[in-house]
Amino acid sequence: xxxxxxxxxxxxxxxxxxxxxxxxxxxxxxxxxxxxxxxxxxxxxxxxxxxxxxxxxxxxxxxxxxxxxxxxxxxxxxxxxxxxxxxxxxxxxxxxxxxxxxxxxxxxxxxxxxxxxxxxxxxxxxxxxxxxxxxxxxxxxxxxxxxxxxxxxxxxx
Amino acid sequence: xxxxxxxxxxxxxxxxxxxxxxxxxxxxxxxxxxxxxxxxxxxxxxxxxxxxxxxxxxxxxxxxxxxxxxxxxxxxxxxxxxxxxxxxxxxxxxxxxxxxxxxxxxxxxxxxxxxxxxxxxxxxxxxxxxxxxxxxxxxxxxxxxxxxxxxxxxxxx
Numbered sequence: 001x002x003x004x005x006x007x008x009x010x011x012x013x014x015x016x017x018x019x020x021x022x023x024x025x026x027x028x029x030x031x032x033x034x035x036x037x038x039x040x041x042x043x044x045x046x047x048x049x050x051x052x053x054x055x056x057x058x059x060x061x062x063x064x065x066x067x068x069x070x071x072x073x074x075x076x077x078x079x080x081x082x083x084x085x086x087x088x089x090x091x092x093x094x095x096x097x098x099x100x101x102x103x104x105x106x107x108x109x110x111x112x113x114x115x116x117x118x119x120x121x122x123x124x125x126x127x128x129x130x131x132x133x134x135x136x137x138x139x140x141x142x143x144x145x146x147x148x149x150x151x152x153x154x155x156x157x
Numbered sequence: 158x159x160x161x162x163x164x165x166x167x168x169x170x171x172x173x174x175x176x177x178x179x180x181x182x183x184x185x186x187x188x189x190x191x192x193x194x195x196x197x198x199x200x201x202x203x204x205x206x207x208x209x210x211x212x213x214x215x216x217x218x219x220x221x222x223x224x225x226x227x228x229x230x231x232x233x234x235x236x237x238x239x240x241x242x243x244x245x246x247x248x249x250x251x252x253x254x255x256x257x258x259x260x261x262x263x264x265x266x267x268x269x270x271x272x273x274x275x276x277x278x279x280x281x282x283x284x285x286x287x288x289x290x291x292x293x294x295x296x297x298x299x300x301x302x303x304x305x306x307x308x309x310x311x312x313x314x
Binding site: 013014017018020021024025027028031032034035038039042045046049050051053054055057058059061062064065066068069071072075080083084086087088090091094095098101103138139141143144146148149 | 170171174175177178181182184185188189191192195196199202203206207208210211212214215216218219221222223225226228229232237240241243244245247248251252255258260295296298300301303305306
């Protein structure tokens with residue numbers, strides 16, 4: 001039994017279109033599921049990332065805590081030289097650790113810069129230009145591009 | 158001109174299947190693009206999360222560094238009482254900061270526990286049971302469930 005050629009073509013096209021439709025639907029459903037799983041994993045990972053970042057720093061602080069405790073013991077036994085040595089050691093360890101994390105002191109030589117300095121006082125000064133930093137009351141620090149604390153200064157009037 | 162009913166049905170089905178196929182393909186392509194963008198954003202976010210987690214801790218360490226520097230100045234000026242006081246203050250600040258991060262000292266009362274203790278030496282001991290912790294050489298710490306450093310101890314033989 002011969003079908004008309006045109007009708008046979010329609011059936012082939014229908015078969016083809018149906019096949020493709022089913023394939024795309026299947027791919028779409030699988031991608032949706034994959035995306036959902038990915039999102040769930042990401043929110044778990046992010047919590048872990050934060051924990052691990054703190055863990056890494058906390059671990060590095062343990063030797064600083066140990067050295068501080070040894071310094072305290074030296075203080076309790078009035079071993080002044082050992083105490084001083086201990087404090088210098090603790091300071092060096094902590095400063096090195098923070099420098100490795102990218103912490104850098106904010107420069108205070110020269111003119112007052114409102115982006116990185118905070119003026120707590122202004123004073124008349126004969127031998128300094130107006131707006132010059134006269135004295136640093138508290139050191140400032142930056143971490144990469146971020147000012148974590150401005151330098152607190154006295155400026156010349 | 159009447160088309161045969163069967164052929165008309167095929168054409169409707171073909172139209173329908175083609176329409177659905179195009180819709181699914183379109184949805185699939187849009188979801189793929191969305192997934193790709195999401196992945197890119199996640200990898201940017203994760204780097205930022207780590208930076209921000211360290212930044213938060215580094216910020217908290219600045220007052221500790223300040224206090225240490227004041228203690229060093231006191232040492233340089235031989236103000237022993239002020240130095241001792243300063244060291245005690247620094248120790249308390251750092252210990253408090255680490256406790257807030259979840260750091261806790263590992264218990265060493267009682268029997269040796271290989272999960273949280275590390276035996277550096279064993280010694281005969283008349284007044285202790287075999288396997289008891291006799292002395293702590295270095296304090297151990299855990300952060301939540303993670304042992305960040307086992308307690309290093311001497312155990313009774």
